[in-house]
Amino acid sequence: MQTMNFGISAALAMAFAAGAATAQDHCGEAPGAPVHHYIPANADTVHWGYFSKDRAPQVYAHSGDYVTLETLTHHANDDAARMVTGDPGAESVFAWDPLSKGVDRRGAGPMDASVLGRGAGEGFGVHILTGPVHVCGAEPGDVLEVRILDMAPRPSGNPEHAGKTFGSNAAAWWGFHYNDQVEEPKGREVITIYEIDPTGERNWASAVYKFQWTPQTDPYGVLHETIDYPGVPVDHATVEELPALDGVRIPIRMHFGTMGVAPAEADFVDSVPPSYFGGNIDNWRIGKGGTMYYPVAVPGALLSAGDPHAAQGDSELAGTAIETSLTGLVQVILHKASEQEGTIVEGLDYPLLETDSEWVVHGFSYANYLAELGEAAQSDIYSKSSIDNAMRDAFRKMRTFLMTVKGLNEDEAVSLMSVAADFGVTQVVDGNWGVHGVISKGIFPAAN
Template sequence: MADFDGILQPGDRVPDGARYLPADPALVHWGRLPRRGDAAVMVVDPGEELVVDTVSHEGILADQGSDPVGFFGGHGVDRGGVLDDAVAIAATRTREATDGPHVVTGPIEVRGARPGDLLAITLLDATPRVDYGVISNRHGRGALPGEFPQGPGEVSVFTPIARDDADGEDGGGWTGRLPLSPDGERVVQFPLAPFLGIMGLATDTSERAHSVPPGAHGGNIDIRHLTAGATLYIPVQVPGALAYVGDPHFAQGHGEVSLTALEASLRARIRLDLIDATAAARDFGDLASPLAADATHLMPTGLDEDLDEAMRACVRQAIALLGARYGMAPHLAYAYLSAATDFEISQVVDLVKGVHARIRRSDFEGVARA
């Protein structure tokens, strides 16, 4: 995570020579995701890096007044601390009440991408654009619908971030800070680990997919391990891939139980790499859902409305991955996964639930690829 160094308004402090994609209202989708035939807002070559601004939906939704200046002002944020692109999106863009809440920047065409290929979206860096976020329990959803919210209204918990300098040095980490009670006299601190909840590709459909449920297209995958340095591999469905990113988070626990995690706008530096169909089949097998990866782990995923089915899908995907990548016999892969691999719940709040496995790369050091 790059240090927060003051609010990042559109265009502020973009590195010289960087390809930059702002979250201008004309360059985003709100509540629905790109599909085949959508016009790209940028065209890049495989392997190219770019800087992308993302905007959180928190503070711009109708039940928050559709007015981020008013909403955040009510929590002590002056106008200069509210993002101009968030204000512009709330003022000029509309969404149906049945659409998802998320704002996604894109789509981005990757030259040469074809159905059957994989697109790898790597998050190289994630920088907070503001020094606050929101954690919500709303819309009668979350892991405990009917129990929370406990009152009649929606709950949106304003959450500032600050540097933890308890050791008296300038090198302290950034933390989120939540009160233990409404009086705010005592707070709990937790570390930040920024990531993009949504990384995805256009669907080969005539209708735009809803932004909430993840799927083979990626989308609202909400895997907290996809921080700087991690990659999400997604099967390409349409020519050019048409990639997009959004749903920025400052932090999230596995499960994301209340409905959202610490949602807040990020500036992301990403790289888009293309793996052709032959290499994809050799290295990853037939991916039914996206594959996450970082320097230490491979993370196959399982997605389903039923959490048990999501778990089964993840185990099957993990067995197939080990077979394709290392030639591991299915019954031996099944045994290895049981003995040596953690299966974690990505989230349980996005209509389609997610499970991901954590396969240690180090366990296979020295093992020849299949």
């Protein structure tokens, strides 16, 4: 298995060995120079399908430190030969035989699968997340800045596919298209496997083949009529592999589909709906060169990342992007509440993206669905989302940004949004639907 050659830091090894010490014991005094931490992806370092304020940190980082995160796609078992076999980290995560699973809990649901019988965690949350990273000194009211410095595909570990990377796109039952199909058989789920060049010399992905999902029986004997539980191994003897998208090149846009800090409202939070803490935003702009800002909700922030994508369009209409495994290098910067006045993070209560040329606000059907929808929020959100609400939330956030950060009055902000801001549908498949608003830095030349 090839990985990015950043090296595992001494701080990471110490964090694993120290056990249940306090955050202060792990953090101590900030070193004189930034430290580089490395978190490999394996059954011990990932959490599957949920964010949690109670999840033990994998590393303790100070403001300014660098963290390399290996991340795995939860769709790797769509074609295990290409995306799991020969990769020790992926093999440990996806291990599943009649007696045990490498990672048992998959989702924020009950461990005894007493709701729908799908499996531990019920698949109420599907993304494999690496982390969390405890940021020393982070407290509620602070803002965590995460600079994405580099991203690279994870090459296949299978010698038969040496020098290649693969990803999976699922047009599935949760897709916006699903109840509006025109060809028979209707109600079908179709998976398309793509090939990506891990060297970066080819900046496009091409389809290898497609197949229609057939009922799959997992190693515990549970039958999955649809794609209803993450990581179910697909028996390719039961599906027909067909040609797909011959001659079509998909532009590569590597990014983290899911990255965020731990929310405060519940012990286990479904990884699918995004919210104020970030999470499954599914914005292809959250890639190399981008900087995300997250409001801190719990001590240490507890940053996790995963759901890596090779490519995605706005809306992620059919259900997923090209889900692949990636390794990313990030830098974490802490902005204390007392130091935010007059900065772009003053009063920030939502995930904000900054690129070299743009600011991007993220609106959702519910800005904080966990608080707004009450005790049943994690189930109710899936039936209550709308683009109208998400658009209104994005508009309000952009208005506040322009008035607070750029010093405009309301009338100026409203006029500017109409003539210069671009609003787009981020995704309509994640329970809490998203609309993003983009404003160019170039329209404020004096500030630049």
